Amino acid sequence: MYARKWSLIYLSVVVIVVLLVGVASTGFTSRSAYAQDAVKITLGSWDDENGNVRHQAAVDDFMAENPGIEVEILPNPGGDWHSKVLTWIAAGELPDVYMADSSYVPLYVESGGLENLRPFIEGENGFDPSEVFYESVYENGFYQGDPYVLAKDYSTVAIYANKSLFDAAGIALPEEGWTYDDLLDVAMQLTVDANGNNAASPDFDPEDIVQYGMDNRGPWWRSFQSTVYSFGSHTIADDGSTFDGYINSPEAIAALQWMSDAINVYHVSPTSDWISALPSGVMPLFLDGQIAMVFAMGPWYQDMLEEQPGFEYAILPMPTGPGGHHGAVCWAGFGMAPTSEHPDEAWLLLKALGTEIGQRQYSEHALSSMPAMMEGKTDDPFWSTFIKEVDYLDSLDDLKSPYYLQCIGDPAFTAVIFGADGADMDIEDYMNNTVVPELDECLQTAAGAE
Numbered sequence: 001m002y003a004r005k006w007s008l009i010y011l012s013v014v015v016i017v018v019l020l021v022g023v024a025s026t027g028f029t030s031r032s033a034y035a036q037d038a039v040k041i042t043l044g045s046w047d048d049e050n051g052n053v054r055h056q057a058a059v060d061d062f063m064a065e066n067p068g069i070e071v072e073i074l075p076n077p078g079g080d081w082h083s084k085v086l087t088w089i090a091a092g093e094l095p096d097v098y099m100a101d102s103s104y105v106p107l108y109v110e111s112g113g114l115e116n117l118r119p120f121i122e123g124e125n126g127f128d129p130s131e132v133f134y135e136s137v138y139e140n141g142f143y144q145g146d147p148y149v150l151a152k153d154y155s156t157v158a159i160y161a162n163k164s165l166f167d168a169a170g171i172a173l174p175e176e177g178w179t180y181d182d183l184l185d186v187a188m189q190l191t192v193d194a195n196g197n198n199a200a201s202p203d204f205d206p207e208d209i210v211q212y213g214m215d216n217r218g219p220w221w222r223s224f225q226s227t228v229y230s231f232g233s234h235t236i237a238d239d240g241s242t243f244d245g246y247i248n249s250p251e252a253i254a255a256l257q258w259m260s261d262a263i264n265v266y267h268v269s270p271t272s273d274w275i276s277a278l279p280s281g282v283m284p285l286f287l288d289g290q291i292a293m294v295f296a297m298g299p300w301y302q303d304m305l306e307e308q309p310g311f312e313y314a315i316l317p318m319p320t321g322p323g324g325h326h327g328a329v330c331w332a333g334f335g336m337a338p339t340s341e342h343p344d345e346a347w348l349l350l351k352a353l354g355t356e357i358g359q360r361q362y363s364e365h366a367l368s369s370m371p372a373m374m375e376g377k378t379d380d381p382f383w384s385t386f387i388k389e390v391d392y393l394d395s396l397d398d399l400k401s402p403y404y405l406q407c408i409g410d411p412a413f414t415a416v417i418f419g420a421d422g423a424d425m426d427i428e429d430y431m432n433n434t435v436v437p438e439l440d441e442c443l444q445t446a447a448g449a450e
Helices: 001-024 049-065 081-091 101-111 135-140 164-167 180-190 219-228 250-264 270-274 283-287 302-306 343-354 355-360 383-392 404-408 412-417 427-450
Strands: 039-044 067-073 097-101 151-154 158-162 209-211 293-297 313-316 330-336
Touching: 049 067, 049 343, 049 355, 067 343, 081 097, 097 101, 101 135, 101 158, 101 330, 101 404, 135 151, 135 209, 135 330, 135 383, 151 343, 151 355, 158 164, 158 383, 164 180, 164 313, 180 250, 180 293, 219 250, 219 293, 219 343, 270 404, 270 412, 283 302, 302 383, 313 383, 330 343, 343 355, 404 427, 412 427
Parallel strands: 039 067, 039 097
Antiparallel strands: 097 330, 151 330, 158 293, 158 313
């Protein structure tokens, strides 16, 4: 009897196994079975294998929700990513989806390397950007009125302040709406010589400064753009045709003069030459109390600040200039290849990376283009100011011409103006008669070479 019972049990097990095998062979497939018929697409990343951890996590989540699509990440083992992308474009070998810096969007579009995303965004598998993104961040993926790239992450700029130095000087932390004149006044009070005199004192010795009120990011383009925008100008025409009348406008000259005077007249900031010679940049001096404010810096040093026991800091908003409160953004995202053999699947991946699936990963260490992902950071003492700066972002001048970076890059002329030779310079003459002619000639030459 017991033998017969075990025989029936054994037979039942065999039948169940056979049925399961049959079900698996008739379309109710496992993930591994799908792989044989999955659409395979590629994701080009400028990160190396170690830097692709968050990309891989996002891709894994995407494939779990889209088992019919298999994604291969193509890491960058090294070298110039921008040159690699241009080589891929020329050879017609772009990844289906790839990372792009906002500054190169115009050149990639004009070279045939980026797909216009408007039909996909407005199509059946699209979404309403106004319900998903910060508008100012979303529009930094545009060229000539159309979206080509969705943000991976971005950085606004703000001012790092050593709160202990403010407290010692009896200075209240500035709030939104403070001006560039206010910034200069605060920086003068916080710039101190070896005898304890600040820069507002008639006894101040600019040759023996032990504590600067601020540094300057003059040669760094995002800082320079933020200041020029806030003084009421941009650096290039909206159609990208000329720098003349923009980078040398009265407003832009005033912005350059303000930064130069902060260094050479009021002595609240060291020269760009001095800063460039620092082996580890300005942050160690900020932490040591030798610089009270770090001007127009992105949110890249949170870990460094938190690792300093007892160090009290504050993140201050950028000042309001004569033209209002405006800022430039550091921005990177994902675009889609026009040559993709699987555009619908590539769009699904791109959309996922730019929206919830990807942003769950990328927002852990940076700012997300989705307000929904920033809810936990809006009251954070470090992140909140950077998030509020989103309201003041201007569209990047880089997006107005495919030759903008080629001609201007990190502008060499600002290193001259804010360097040791800038003290006696006629900035207006230098911009009108040296800088602008060279920049416009570059634009014309680059356009003519196409």
